[in-house]
Amino acid sequence: MSEKKPAVWLRAYALLVYAYIYMPILILIIFSFNSQKLNIRWESFTLHWYDVLFNDAEVLLAARNSIIIAIISTVVATVIGTMAALALQRYRFPGYNFAESTLYIPVIIPEVVMGISLLVFFAQAGFQLGLGTISLAHIAFSIPFVTLVVRARLHGFDKSIEEAAMDLGANELITFWRVTLPTIMPGVLAGALLAFTLSLDDYVITYFTAGPGSTTLPLRVFSMVRFAVTPEVNALSTLWVLTVFVLLLIGQIAQRKRA
Amino acid sequence: MTVQETARSGEKKSILGKIRESSRLQGLTLISPTMLYLSLFMIIPLLLVIILSFLARGPYGNVVYRFNFDNYIRLIDSLYLKILWYSLLTAALTTVITILLGYPLAYYIARVSANQRSILLFLILVPFWTNFIIRIYAWIMILRSEGLLNTFLLNIGVIKVPLEIMYTPTAVLIGMVYEFLPFMVLPLFASLEKIEMNQLEAAADLGAKPWRAFMRITLPLSLPGMIAGSILVFIPAMGMFVVPDLMGGAKTILVGNLIRNQFLTARDWPFGAAASMLLLLLTLVFTLVYTRRAGFGEEYLV
Numbered sequence: 001m002s003e004k005k006p007a008v009w010l011r012a013y014a015l016l017v018y019a020y021i022y023m024p025i026l027i028l029i030i031f032s033f034n035s036q037k038l039n040i041r042w043e044s045f046t047l048h049w050y051d052v053l054f055n056d057a058e059v060l061l062a063a064r065n066s067i068i069i070a071i072i073s074t075v076v077a078t079v080i081g082t083m084a085a086l087a088l089q090r091y092r093f094p095g096y097n098f099a100e101s102t103l104y105i106p107v108i109i110p111e112v113v114m115g116i117s118l119l120v121f122f123a124q125a126g127f128q129l130g131l132g133t134i135s136l137a138h139i140a141f142s143i144p145f146v147t148l149v150v151r152a153r154l155h156g157f158d159k160s161i162e163e164a165a166m167d168l169g170a171n172e173l174i175t176f177w178r179v180t181l182p183t184i185m186p187g188v189l190a191g192a193l194l195a196f197t198l199s200l201d202d203y204v205i206t207y208f209t210a211g212p213g214s215t216t217l218p219l220r221v222f223s224m225v226r227f228a229v230t231p232e233v234n235a236l237s238t239l240w241v242l243t244v245f246v247l248l249l250i251g252q253i254a255q256r257k258r259a
Numbered sequence: 260m261t262v263q264e265t266a267r268s269g270e271k272k273s274i275l276g277k278i279r280e281s282s283r284l285q286g287l288t289l290i291s292p293t294m295l296y297l298s299l300f301m302i303i304p305l306l307l308v309i310i311l312s313f314l315a316r317g318p319y320g321n322v323v324y325r326f327n328f329d330n331y332i333r334l335i336d337s338l339y340l341k342i343l344w345y346s347l348l349t350a351a352l353t354t355v356i357t358i359l360l361g362y363p364l365a366y367y368i369a370r371v372s373a374n375q376r377s378i379l380l381f382l383i384l385v386p387f388w389t390n391f392i393i394r395i396y397a398w399i400m401i402l403r404s405e406g407l408l409n410t411f412l413l414n415i416g417v418i419k420v421p422l423e424i425m426y427t428p429t430a431v432l433i434g435m436v437y438e439f440l441p442f443m444v445l446p447l448f449a450s451l452e453k454i455e456m457n458q459l460e461a462a463a464d465l466g467a468k469p470w471r472a473f474m475r476i477t478l479p480l481s482l483p484g485m486i487a488g489s490i491l492v493f494i495p496a497m498g499m500f501v502v503p504d505l506m507g508g509a510k511t512i513l514v515g516n517l518i519r520n521q522f523l524t525a526r527d528w529p530f531g532a533a534a535s536m537l538l539l540l541l542t543l544v545f546t547l548v549y550t551r552r553a554g555f556g557e558e559y560l561v
């Protein structure tokens with residue numbers, strides 16, 4: 001599309017929607033610097049709540065748990081999800097359609113159903129709920145998303161470069177390592193980034209698979225929000241939004257450079 | 260075909276056959292970790308829930324292995340049907356409002372210059388990647404009775420008593436729409452971006468008014484995006500329990516809350532499993548009907 005300039009009213013409308021999207025987030029950020037504890041009206045500027053946040057042992061433990069789980073689930077889901085993407089995009093094999101539809105399950109079932117089914121499974125199989133079960137659950141819902149992203153990248157892949165490498169005497173392993181992998185790497189990294197964020201962000205499935213002592217950051221935020229509106233949550237939220245912003249910016253710049 | 264050629268093609272076939280065989284094996288090797296993993300941690304757990312929904316709850320919240328349909332029969336109670344109806348209504352309203360709000364925005368993003376477009380998309384992605392509890396919290400700050408909206412309205416004298424928006428169905432809807440808007444805008448944009456400008460120009464050249472061109476060309480061609488967006492919004496909205504938990508108070512219970520409560524507070528797992536199956540069935544029917552219908556509509560309109 002593009003070329004013809006959009007109408008003025010459409011521009012005004014878009015501006016309004018962006019204001020609607022960003023106003024709550026901006027308010028959140030501004031009030032993280034507010035000295036008033038009840039967080040009703042602006043009093044004066046302070047960094048006090050960031051200090052509180054960084055001395056909150058429970059928040060720090062939750063952050064540590066979240067990062068451990070996110071790293072484990074990202075590594076595992078990226079490796080086996082990429083393998084699945086290669087299989088589905090390159091090969092025909094018995095059970096192809098079954099594999100393809102299985103990968104759609106997490107997209108079309110509500111998270112709460114997946115959460116309780118994992119809870120039932122872990123209880124039945126005698127797993128101790130904790131960081132381990134959360135990681136196992138996160139890997140399960142991340143694999144399909146990694147596969148989806150990597151497949152999209154493989155779609156435009158020119159197979160003749162691989163054939164050229166083979167003609168020049170490279171074996172399959174070397175070809176994969178030196179030709180295929182570098183080409184699909186942006187897709188793999190995008191898939192990994194998605195898996196990492198999904199894991200760091202997940203509340204529902206974590207809620208059903210967590211045990212005592214394995215509170216993650218979203219679980220902690222939830223109980224803080226439920227308990228009271230405190231500026232400490234604002235400080236945490238501000239850091240969260242900022243992190244997302246910087247990570248996305250890096251991703252965008254990297255993409256732009258390549259293009 | 261000469262004898263030689265026949266022989267050669269036969270040879271070729273057997274080589275191709277071998278290649279096919281080895282490629283089959285490679286494909287199976289590559290897919291097997293994923294299939295093993297998802298069978299163990301997705302398919303088997305779902306099958307367990309199906310079985311569980313036909314069992315009974317014991318006196319201490321344990322599960323009794325007695326096959327029955329009681330859990331499903333219990334669901335046909337006016338209380339549960341009301342919860343179900345309310346969940347359907349909330350999810351449907353959320354979907355419709357995100358379409359109405361998001362369509363013009365996606366249309367605008369698809370029509371600005373490439374540079375502006377990447378900035379606008381980036382700005383959609385930031386809240387999309389930000390934790391959703393944080394986004395709900397932002398609205399709680401605004402909507403609660405001593406919140407920013409009420410403080411502002413009281414100060415300028417528009418209202419005398421604070422508006423009670425929090426802990427109502429309206430609050431839940433506000434939270435849901437805010438939560439899911441990016442899920443609608445992104446697929447809508449993806450399909451609107453693909454529409455070739457010259458198709459619209461051709462329509463204009465043939466005398467179609469802009470509105471007519473929109474109805475006959477743009478809208479039908481953006482239908483796949485609208486379907487994808489609706490599925491991405493409707494399904495999580497149907498199972499949502501966090502927004503009603505934080506913004507709906509005790510009055511608003513959705514199916515998600517019902518299921519969560521059965522598993523964690525009431526400890527009636529078989530009944531919770533039956534409710535989950537009903538939810539799953541509803542979302543599957545929605546997905547099937549919606550994709551089928553839209554597919555038919557597409558053929559009809561284009």
